[in-house]
Amino acid sequence: ARQIGHDLGAALMTARALESERALVRELKQLDDYRSQLIATMSHELRTPLAVIAGNLEMLGTLDLEAVAMMHHAAMTRGSDRMKKVVDDLLMLARVSNPRYPLATVPVDVRDITLEVVELIETSARAKQLTVELALEPTDLVVPGDPTELDRLIGNLVSNAVKYTPAGGTVTVEVALGTDEVVIRVSDNGMGISEEDQAGLFGAFFRTTNPEALAQPGTGLGLAIVATIVERHEGSVAVQSELGAGTTFTVGLPLAHSRKGTPVPGVPAP
Numbered sequence: 001a002r003q004i005g006h007d008l009g010a011a012l013m014t015a016r017a018l019e020s021e022r023a024l025v026r027e028l029k030q031l032d033d034y035r036s037q038l039i040a041t042m043s044h045e046l047r048t049p050l051a052v053i054a055g056n057l058e059m060l061g062t063l064d065l066e067a068v069a070m071m072h073h074a075a076m077t078r079g080s081d082r083m084k085k086v087v088d089d090l091l092m093l094a095r096v097s098n099p100r101y102p103l104a105t106v107p108v109d110v111r112d113i114t115l116e117v118v119e120l121i122e123t124s125a126r127a128k129q130l131t132v133e134l135a136l137e138p139t140d141l142v143v144p145g146d147p148t149e150l151d152r153l154i155g156n157l158v159s160n161a162v163k164y165t166p167a168g169g170t171v172t173v174e175v176a177l178g179t180d181e182v183v184i185r186v187s188d189n190g191m192g193i194s195e196e197d198q199a200g201l202f203g204a205f206f207r208t209t210n211p212e213a214l215a216q217p218g219t220g221l222g223l224a225i226v227a228t229i230v231e232r233h234e235g236s237v238a239v240q241s242e243l244g245a246g247t248t249f250t251v252g253l254p255l256a257h258s259r260k261g262t263p264v265p266g267v268p269a270p
């Protein structure tokens with residue numbers, strides 16, 4: 001009888017421990033949902049007044065302003081542009097971090113979107129006297145994916161390479177066919193990232209302690225967005241970098257998703 005009592009007591013303790021663990025998981029999930037909801041609502045609510053400010057600033061810019069007013073106008077435009085970028089990044093991160101937000105899976109040609117991204121960034125790269133080199137595989141490279149998200153993924157990597165490479169440097173963007181995946185490689189010979197920083201790089205709001213990189217404006221959301229989009233596409237992302245020498249980000253996007261199991265029309269099976 002004592003043995004049975006002992007066993008029952010042990011079983012009861014295990015059951016209680018399990019129940020409190022489940023309660024903790026539920027609480028953490030609720031907190032996570034609350035956090036995502038808060039970010040999404042805040043960014044959404046900020047968007048409308050921001051659009052009003054930006055629209056009015058644009059209209060003011062068409063008027064014949066005095067030199068002092070023009071200076072204030074330029075400063076306000078810079079501020080509103082920067083705020084728009086932060087709000088857009090927050091909204092994007094809230095969107096892609098929400099597992100209930102569906103992935104709009106269609107056939108996407110990775111070469112096409114890479115080309116568009118590079119064309120868009122070329123003006124700012126040229127202004128910084130950077131060389132942008134593009135190496136695209138000569139065949140179509142189609143993956144199942146969300147075009148807006150994949151555009152943002154490549155855009156964030158390329159704009160970081162431009163941002164963190166001093167004048168005169170080179171940014172190289174490669175798209176190639178790997179085994180069962182399309183490989184996107186964005187390299188630069190810029191500031192590089194210390195080993196210590198590489199460990200935290202993909203976390204939200206991560207910013208380095210390197211003063212040279214910190215001189216650039218940023219939110220620390222770009223690479224968190226990259227990592228989340230890669231995860232949603234069942235892909236991989238890796239970084240190779242040396243402080244002062246340069247950085248290479250390598251992304252692998254599977255030619256077909258393994259988990260979803262539904263073939264996408266127009267996407268060849270791996």
Ligand code: ADP
Nearest residue numbers: 160161164192208213218219220221222223247
């Ligand atoms: P942000 O650029 O807004 O700070 P990111 O999440 O895009 O945020 O990047 C996080 C940090 O990683 C940056 O602050 C920078 O220190 C570092 N980083 C990202 N890309 C590069 C790169 N190509 N070269 C050097 N440092 C980089």
